[in-house]
Amino acid sequence: MKAYSYDKSFELYDRANEVVPCGLYGHLGVGRARLNPMGCYPLFSERAEGTYIWDVDGNRFIDYACAYGPNALGYQDPDVDAAAMRQREKGNCTTVVSPVMIECAEKLVETINCADWAFFAKNGGDVTTLAVMTARHATGRKKIIMMEHGYHGVYQWCQKAGTPGVLDEEICNNLYVPFNDFEAIKKMVDDHPGEIAGILSMPYDHISHYDNVLPDEDYWPKVRKLCDEKGIVLIIDDVRAGFRMDLAGSDHYFGIKADLLTLGKAIANGWNMAALVGRKEMREAVEDMNYTGSYWLSAVPLAASVAAITKMKEINAVGIMQKTGEKLTRGLKQTADANGVKLSTTGLPSLFKIILKDPDESLIPHQVWVGEMVRRGVYISHFHNMFTNTVMTDEDLQYTFDVADEAFKIVTKKYPEILI
Amino acid sequence: MKAYSYDKSFELYDRANEVVPCGLYGHLGVGRARLNPMGCYPLFSERAEGTYIWDVDGNRFIDYACAYGPNALGYQDPDVDAAAMRQREKGNCTTVVSPVMIECAEKLVETINCADWAFFAKNGGDVTTLAVMTARHATGRKKIIMMEHGYHGVYQWCQKAGTPGVLDEEICNNLYVPFNDFEAIKKMVDDHPGEIAGILSMPYDHISHYDNVLPDEDYWPKVRKLCDEKGIVLIIDDVRAGFRMDLAGSDHYFGIKADLLTLGKAIANGWNMAALVGRKEMREAVEDMNYTGSYWLSAVPLAASVAAITKMKEINAVGIMQKTGEKLTRGLKQTADANGVKLSTTGLPSLFKIILKDPDESLIPHQVWVGEMVRRGVYISHFHNMFTNTVMTDEDLQYTFDVADEAFKIVTKKYPEILI
Numbered sequence: 001m002k003a004y005s006y007d008k009s010f011e012l013y014d015r016a017n018e019v020v021p022c023g024l025y026g027h028l029g030v031g032r033a034r035l036n037p038m039g040c041y042p043l044f045s046e047r048a049e050g051t052y053i054w055d056v057d058g059n060r061f062i063d064y065a066c067a068y069g070p071n072a073l074g075y076q077d078p079d080v081d082a083a084a085m086r087q088r089e090k091g092n093c094t095t096v097v098s099p100v101m102i103e104c105a106e107k108l109v110e111t112i113n114c115a116d117w118a119f120f121a122k123n124g125g126d127v128t129t130l131a132v133m134t135a136r137h138a139t140g141r142k143k144i145i146m147m148e149h150g151y152h153g154v155y156q157w158c159q160k161a162g163t164p165g166v167l168d169e170e171i172c173n174n175l176y177v178p179f180n181d182f183e184a185i186k187k188m189v190d191d192h193p194g195e196i197a198g199i200l201s202m203p204y205d206h207i208s209h210y211d212n213v214l215p216d217e218d219y220w221p222k223v224r225k226l227c228d229e230k231g232i233v234l235i236i237d238d239v240r241a242g243f244r245m246d247l248a249g250s251d252h253y254f255g256i257k258a259d260l261l262t263l264g265k266a267i268a269n270g271w272n273m274a275a276l277v278g279r280k281e282m283r284e285a286v287e288d289m290n291y292t293g294s295y296w297l298s299a300v301p302l303a304a305s306v307a308a309i310t311k312m313k314e315i316n317a318v319g320i321m322q323k324t325g326e327k328l329t330r331g332l333k334q335t336a337d338a339n340g341v342k343l344s345t346t347g348l349p350s351l352f353k354i355i356l357k358d359p360d361e362s363l364i365p366h367q368v369w370v371g372e373m374v375r376r377g378v379y380i381s382h383f384h385n386m387f388t389n390t391v392m393t394d395e396d397l398q399y400t401f402d403v404a405d406e407a408f409k410i411v412t413k414k415y416p417e418i419l420i
Numbered sequence: 421m422k423a424y425s426y427d428k429s430f431e432l433y434d435r436a437n438e439v440v441p442c443g444l445y446g447h448l449g450v451g452r453a454r455l456n457p458m459g460c461y462p463l464f465s466e467r468a469e470g471t472y473i474w475d476v477d478g479n480r481f482i483d484y485a486c487a488y489g490p491n492a493l494g495y496q497d498p499d500v501d502a503a504a505m506r507q508r509e510k511g512n513c514t515t516v517v518s519p520v521m522i523e524c525a526e527k528l529v530e531t532i533n534c535a536d537w538a539f540f541a542k543n544g545g546d547v548t549t550l551a552v553m554t555a556r557h558a559t560g561r562k563k564i565i566m567m568e569h570g571y572h573g574v575y576q577w578c579q580k581a582g583t584p585g586v587l588d589e590e591i592c593n594n595l596y597v598p599f600n601d602f603e604a605i606k607k608m609v610d611d612h613p614g615e616i617a618g619i620l621s622m623p624y625d626h627i628s629h630y631d632n633v634l635p636d637e638d639y640w641p642k643v644r645k646l647c648d649e650k651g652i653v654l655i656i657d658d659v660r661a662g663f664r665m666d667l668a669g670s671d672h673y674f675g676i677k678a679d680l681l682t683l684g685k686a687i688a689n690g691w692n693m694a695a696l697v698g699r700k701e702m703r704e705a706v707e708d709m710n711y712t713g714s715y716w717l718s719a720v721p722l723a724a725s726v727a728a729i730t731k732m733k734e735i736n737a738v739g740i741m742q743k744t745g746e747k748l749t750r751g752l753k754q755t756a757d758a759n760g761v762k763l764s765t766t767g768l769p770s771l772f773k774i775i776l777k778d779p780d781e782s783l784i785p786h787q788v789w790v791g792e793m794v795r796r797g798v799y800i801s802h803f804h805n806m807f808t809n810t811v812m813t814d815e816d817l818q819y820t821f822d823v824a825d826e827a828f829k830i831v832t833k834k835y836p837e838i839l840i
Binding site: 091 | 442444445462516528538545587713
């Protein structure tokens with residue numbers, strides 16, 4: 001297999017660097033705030049369809065990043081995009097909202113178990129922010145218990161101390177506990193009697209650069225009970241995991257009902273939308289909020305969302321994504337075994353994390369292995385959890401295993417110390 | 421002229437109220453957090469095209485709210501939407517960004533006078549937040565001087581004390597001064613030596629419920645000079661006014677260069693996008709920020725923005741919108757004069773505010789007048805500034821004057837005390 005080259009990507013990057021901070025920022029960044037090492041990844045894409053991306057150099061990739069979540073039904077899903085285009089012909093961002101807003105809210109209420117109502121916005125962070133503000137307003141308390149490794153967006157309140165532009169004052173009411181440690185939560189609640197407005201957490205821990213962590217079976221029921229006893233608002237941030245664990249909500253997957261639940265990413269298969277849903281007891285507090293945005297009720301993403309959720313239900317999208325993820329992680333593990341290396345696969349298979357383990361706990365061989373995969377057409381992240389979608393085929397998986405095999409051979413030759 | 425009825429809107433509102441907080445929220449709200457009085461306004465629209473909206477009851481409105489800003493070239497502009505649709509066929513929100521991001525950044529840099537680079541996001545608030553965080557990081561200082569009536573989004577840091585869900589800690593570094601009061605700014609700077617990170621302001625004051633206020637001619641040059649002397653970052657929030665005062669930026673309109681300038685609304689004629697642009701001296705600070713979002717580099721809005729800005733330049737959109745606004749406000753004033761009432765028109769004509777003045781300073785006759793306008797097909801806001809676009813015709817204006825005349829007659833009959 002010949003490794004891809006990215007000449008046109010690099011040319012465009014030089015051009016981007018003239019007019020865009022870091023040239024590329026965020027997950028895609030290769031500049032000062034970089035996550036992706038220069039050289040392994042394509043930097044600009046020409047086209048996306050189904051589960052594939054074609055870069056500007058003509059290379060094709062099976063995309064296990066799925067736009068970092070939104071791509072659940074395949075890029076350019078014909079049903080979702082047809083619904084979006086029908087709505088576009090009528091109107092999108094207009095002064096008076098379209099009735100499709102109601103349809104979309106009804107669809108969420110009938111789909112998400114804890115949802116008695118839905119509020120729409122644009123970023124995952126818009127709705128995690130609204131959730132925290134609502135919890136504070138509903139309880140008259142200030143403090144929020146968050147998980148040490150949680151990610152809830154980029155606004156000041158949810159960034160870590162010392163992050164550029166974030167003041168200590170803005171985060172001084174955050175209390176941090178490790179995920180899946182009920183006793184730590186209980187102690188934090190006991191240490192701050194009557195002060196905890198909410199507990200904010202992803203349904204399980206998707207930690208960058210580390211294995212993902214699922215909770216113990218009784219963890220969420222115990223947290224739920226504690227919240228009920230102490231009048232604490234339980235907020236599940238389902239922006240990333242939503243619609244990949246359980247269409248009824250990741251809280252429902254773990255047998256509980258959140259008070260507030262945030263959604264985004266897969267909610268409209270890539271059309272720009274996020275939602276806060278919640279129980280009827282929380283509605284009055286949400287209604288008091290001063291919270292709106294120019295594009296929040298745009299009709300095209302709402303129509304796309306109705307179509308996406310309808311289709312995800314019809315085809316049992318979660319079942320498909322889980323099954324594909326099981327085959328994928330099992331096959332990758334077998335390929336690793338055959339090459340004498342240890343591959344760790346954690347998280348749910350539809351939302352998985354893989355790490356090539358090094359006995360010295362270095363991530364370098366892992367990153368090299370990932371780089372060799374990407375340069376042969378399998379787009380995986382070296383730091384982020386990954387996603388399956390409903391259109392990945394057995395041929396895609398087989399191609400992935402073939403590439404993985406070759407990449408394992410390259411990396412074990414370079415780093416023989418990882419052989420077990 | 422027969423006043424419109426909104427039976428289907430009200431039916432849909434009852435249905436919305438089951439699943440959406442307040443039924444409708446934000447600018448459209450008629451519930452607890454309402455701005456619009458129930459009964460005057462259509463609540464749901466079926467279709468939008470050009471400068472018109474058709475509601476679900478089949479009523480047509482000339483829309484002077486322009487989606488609260490985004491509609492600058494007319495709803496469904498054929499050039500902008502064709503560009504968006506061409507990009508949609510290639511890809512929208514994908515794992516690897518499209519080269520159209522570079523085109524859009526280059527377009528902004530060549531168009532906006534103070535822009536050496538561009539950073540893209542989704543909400544106006546995303547970029548005002550990034551601007552403030554960047555100013556703090558760049559200066560190592562905490563305090564931000566803001567205008568008493570400024571609006572910069574809904575996140576905690578830019579809301580007022582006492583707003584539900586907002587903690588005093590989150591806004592304790594905001595310092596407020598009246599707009600167009602250079603001495604107040606100067607005193608605030610002198611009172612906090614070495615503590616001011618930035619000054620954040622809209623280019624002129626668009627105050628809800630009040631006349632708009634333009635600055636004195638030497639105001640912005642004086643502020644600019646003070647910022648230079650004291651190492652303060654000058655942030656112009658051009659989300660609302662951008663592309664309606666001067667395509668090169670509203671700071672340029674007033675003869676200065678901002679350090680950071682925020683854009684949104686008209687930037688992509690309704691496709692969901694916002695941008696922060698700035699001078700080269702600020703780029704290094706922006707590059708340090710931990711700031712990204714799932715949909716921020718989606719290709720469809722970027723392609724729409726390139727097309728929108730290109731077209732706005734080609735047709736001299738600002739000139740058209742200013743001229744239309746001048747004809748409109750002049751005609752409305754003449755109609756008011758002929759009816760013996762005083763209509764105040766403030767702000768730039770492309771971004772204007774009208775208030776029917778009552779000698780007792782009540783806004784009730786104004787709201788009644790606006791209601792009668794809306795119920796005859798002229799959609800204007802009773803509290804917000806309004807906008808012109810490039811597709812309003814002389815016939816639209818004449819229809820507006822005819823409706824205004826009838827509405828003045830109704831309101832003067834009901835409130836004869838407003839006759840001068």
